[in-house]
Amino acid sequence: MSRTGTAETNYLNAQHGLKSWLLTLDHKRIGLLYLMGVSFFFLLGGIFALLIRLELLTPQGDLVQPDTYNRLFSMHGIMMVFFFLIPAIPGVLGNFLIPIMIGTRDVAFPRLNLASWYIFMAGGSITLLGVLAGGVDTGWTFYPPYSSLYSATNVLTVGIGVFVNGFSSILTGLNFMVTIHRMRAPGMTWFRLPLFVWGHYATSFINVLGTPVIAITLLLLVLERAFHLGIFDATKGGDPVLFQHLFWFYSHPAVYIMILPSMAVISELIAAFTRKRVFGYHFVAFSSIGIAVLGFLVWGHHMFVSGQSVYAGTAFSLLTMLVAIPSAIKVFNWSFTLYQGSVSFDTPMLYALGFIGLFMIGGLTGVFLGTLGFDIHVHDTYFVVAHFHYVMVGGTIMGYLGGLHYWWPKITGRIYPEFWGRMSAMLVFVGFNLTFFPQFLLGYMGMPRRYHAYPEEWQVLNVLSTAGASVLGLGFLLPLGYLLWSLKYGKLAGKNPWGAKGLEWTTDSPPPTENFRDAPVVSEEAYDYAGAGHGDGGAPAPARAH
Amino acid sequence: MPFKIPFMPEQASSMAGEVDALTLYLVAMASFFTVLVAAMVIYFAIRYRRRSPDEVGGSFDNSALLEITWTVIPVLIVLFTFVWGARVAFRLYRPPADAVQYYVTGKQWMWKTQHPTGQREINELHVPLGQPVKLLMTSEDVIHSFFVPAFRVKADVLPGRYTSLWFTPTKTGRFHLFCAEYCGAEHSRMIGWVTVMEPEEYQAWLASVPTQGSPTAAGERLFAQLACHTCHQDAAGAKGPALGGLYGRPVALADGRTVLADESYLRESILNPAAKVVAGYEAVMPSFQGQVSEEGILELINYVKSLPAGGSASVAAASEGAL
The missing domain is CATH 2.60.40.420 (Cupredoxins -  blue copper proteins)
Known part of the structure; x- marks a missing residue:
């Protein structure tokens, strides 16, 4: 800790000009490029969501035409899933943090990393072109034969956009895997890795193994639509259900692509704001791998009413039950980390606690839906919509926002205003529950999803949901304001404003381009708050070689 | 309730x-x-809760007993849930x-x-x-x-x-x-x-x-109208297998497989006859894709289902004879 003075150069001011950003090979700058990309797509997806909720305020379907409504929910799903939820945490936080957390200069393949961002933006731009040309109305699931033969919208453009974007996930996954295997600092053994890294390691495997399948599937769909090959066309001997198998073989694991990085963030937040090692470190680490593996074996639970045999349904139901176990293990371990901890309630921790609550409900309702006899009734209803929003918004976005606040001082060197941070965390939690809890009830009462108009008896719950969505929207907009404000007016953060453990808190904020001024050597376990060598109560840095 | x-x-x-x-x-x-x-x-x-800015957490950070407890209990609960759900589903399916x-x-x-x-x-x-x-x-x-x-x-x-x-x-x-x-x-x-x-x-x-009569009667009219009977008849040397008593029975196919003659099989045989050719017959039947509506196909199937087993000229017997 010899250089305690203000660091003259860091990754932000080392170079200037647009070109220095667009051609950067620095994983931290690439993380910020992703931040801009995913924020844009999140905003766009959010506007679509807002219009959906406004339409559903009244049962008659009187705000927009049915055609428009169908495009709104389709584009909402496509933008949010493929261009926000999947890339957000790995692209922004994973890129920024993985090399620093394992004590190295950059990812294994910096050029490939930049290429990933360009591919992501290219895929996003092609999709956006499809949106501007009138959008797509197939839902994010693209089921044929509707998508291949009947839809009169821009299925080809959007399909190609999503197809291209997939390569970004594959290459980022590959990059992270190699980086984590080959680039760890001396002394950074596998079981000294922060759980953030374990979570991203598991996610990378799913990205590399699963994404090619959606790529092939979308390619087949594009060919089917353009050239009428007949793969999914029953009148030509094809099978529309085959598409569903292929689609969910990726898209169920994709749920874990979205949630595992968020769980990875939560482990860091819980450790930092209890100043305690995450309870059952090995179990939390291996549960990520368990989720990644089991996640590939459960796709058929999306097809319980699709005409698949009852025996296949039974097998998928059993396997779905098993994938709940590693998630349960994580929740219990996080909760128990608080025991004998030193718990503080800063914004990131509020997001983490909110995550536990919402993910509990999302995960448990996943068990509901895995239960064969229950799913038949609620399949394709708002119960499912509520469930996956609890997992993806309640899970992924809570983790993303919590992580963004936690590492904001490291990324920017500035502290965001704590009061407004806590306000936003509360608004998001309350608004979220108000938006999506009524949808569980609507679903059980029978309201099908993707309905532009609905019977009048369901209006009250829909009004509650729309009211919640406006609170939620406000909760999401607040950080946009105060985080930008803090770039200029926030207090200087210093190296370790939270008194947290981890290599990222031993270097400057913002870090220098090469991440560490002295190459770190690791000699202690992750989250060693109570360990030997600790005593100054503040921010004991991992021992370094000099 | x-x-x-x-x-x-x-x-x-x-x-x-x-x-x-x-x-x-x-x-x-x-x-x-x-x-x-x-x-x-x-x-x-x-x-x-944190009581002083410098405070850190304790060192109790793992317990095999707790891990086993909160693994085994959820496993038992989800297995119980699975069994209950599957029992309800089997009744819903059958x-x-x-x-x-x-x-x-x-x-x-x-x-x-x-x-x-x-x-x-x-x-x-x-x-x-x-x-x-x-x-x-x-x-x-x-x-x-x-x-x-x-x-x-x-x-x-x-x-x-x-x-x-x-x-x-x-x-x-x-x-x-x-x-x-x-x-x-x-x-x-x-x-x-x-x-x-x-x-x-x-x-x-x-x-x-x-009503224009039962689906079976409508199917019979359609059967005649499409001239199905010119090939599907109870006679030696008929181009198509006889259909009496066919429904619900196993059918030997030319490629050696055996399929159950259910609604899906009958439907496929009308729309895509070459997919499953009965043993002993040539694949000469044209497709009726686009010529019969879905309702018409259901009526034809209903009619075929209503046909009584026709003795020596039934499908199974015919195919055995050919073999």
Whole structure:
């Protein structure tokens, strides 16, 4: 800790000009490029969501035409899933943090990393072109034969956009895997890795193994639509259900692509704001791998009413039950980390606690839906919509926002205003529950999803949901304001404003381009708050070689 | 159930109570765990709140006993849940033997239904109270899904194949019918009603609806009109296998496989005859794709199902002879 003075150069001011950003090979700058990309797509997806909720305020379907409504929910799903939820945490936080957390200069393949961002933006731009040309109305699931033969919208453009974007996930996954295997600092053994890294390691495997399948599937769909090959066309001997198998073989694991990085963030937040090692470190680490593996074996639970045999349904139901176990293990371990901890309630921790609550409900309702006899009734209803929003918004976005606040001082060197941070965390939690809890009830009462108009008896719950969505929207907009404000007016953060453990808190904020001024050597376990060598109560840095 | 639970749709089928019982169990189980974890988190968060800026947490960070506890107990609970759910599902999937078959054809954006006695309806289905009803369903275009919340039943309706579901109505009244699988612009208007009537009322209703005869009779007319009988006849040297007694029996195919002659097989053999050629016959039958409507195919199948076994010229005998 010899250089305690203000660091003259860091990754932000080392170079200037647009070109220095667009051609950067620095994983931290690439993380910020992703931040801009995913924020844009999140905003766009959010506007679509807002219009959906406004339409559903009244049962008659009187705000927009049915055609428009169908495009709104389709584009909402496509933008949010493929261009926000999947890339957000790995692209922004994973890129920024993985090399620093394992004590190295950059990812294994910096050029490939930049290429990933360009591919992501290219895929996003092609999709956006499809949106501007009138959008797509197939839902994010693209089921044929509707998508291949009947839809009169821009299925080809959007399909190609999503197809291209997939390569970004594959290459980022590959990059992270190699980086984590080959680039760890001396002394950074596998079981000294922060759980953030374990979570991203598991996610990378799913990205590399699963994404090619959606790529092939979308390619087949594009060919089917353009050239009428007949793969999914029953009148030509094809099978529309085959598409569903292929689609969910990726898209169920994709749920874990979205949630595992968020769980990875939560482990860091819980450790930092209890100043305690995450309870059952090995179990939390291996549960990520368990989720990644089991996640590939459960796709058929999306097809319980699709005409698949009852025996296949039974097998998928059993396997779905098993994938709940590693998630349960994580929740219990996080909760128990608080025991004998030193718990503080800063914004990131509020997001983490909110995550536990919402993910509990999302995960448990996943068990509901895995239960064969229950799913038949609620399949394709708002119960499912509520469930996956609890997992993806309640899970992924809570983790993303919590992580963004936690590492904001490291990324920017500035502290965001704590009061407004806590306000936003509360608004998001309350608004979220108000938006999506009524949808569980609507679903059980029978309201099908993707309905532009609905019977009048369901209006009250829909009004509650729309009211919640406006609170939620406000909760999401607040950080946009105060985080930008803090770039200029926030207090200087210093190296370790939270008194947290981890290599990222031993270097400057913002870090220098090469991440560490002295190459770190690791000699202690992750989250060693109570360990030997600790005593100054503040921010004991991992021992370094000099 | 003796009292009305809020947010539960009406229970109007024999399975509704069973599904709701499963739901109540799931809600109780989930509530228990949510309250348990929430209580634990809130208690620990307050009890162990940070009291000085320099404070750090304790060193108790693993316990094999706790890990085993919170792994084994959830495993047992989800296995129990799985078994319960699968039992309910098997009953939902398997119609009772005395179920009466009705026909449903989905198309953008309407439900066409037909009674075993021939009456047709659009976006409506009238059924008698207490009678197990099996729906045989197909789609003319995209995938739809037949969903009656009050009965707790749902099944996708696919182009190019038959799917089915069943229910026994236990309450008279009108119940929402929805399309649950997104099917295009007017998806949310592909809705209708299932009306459950007292059996006598139902008979009176049937009598009041004009019909062109039973699907079997209609199928017989179509069979003659399409000249199916020129090849499919009970005679030695006929170009096509005889169809008497065919339904429900195994059929030996030219490629050595054996298939069950069910509705899907009959449908495929009309639309794509070359896919499964009966042993001993040439693949000379033309496809009737585009020449017969989905309803027409159902009528033809009904007619074929009604044909009695024709003795020596039955399909199985014919194919054995050829071999």
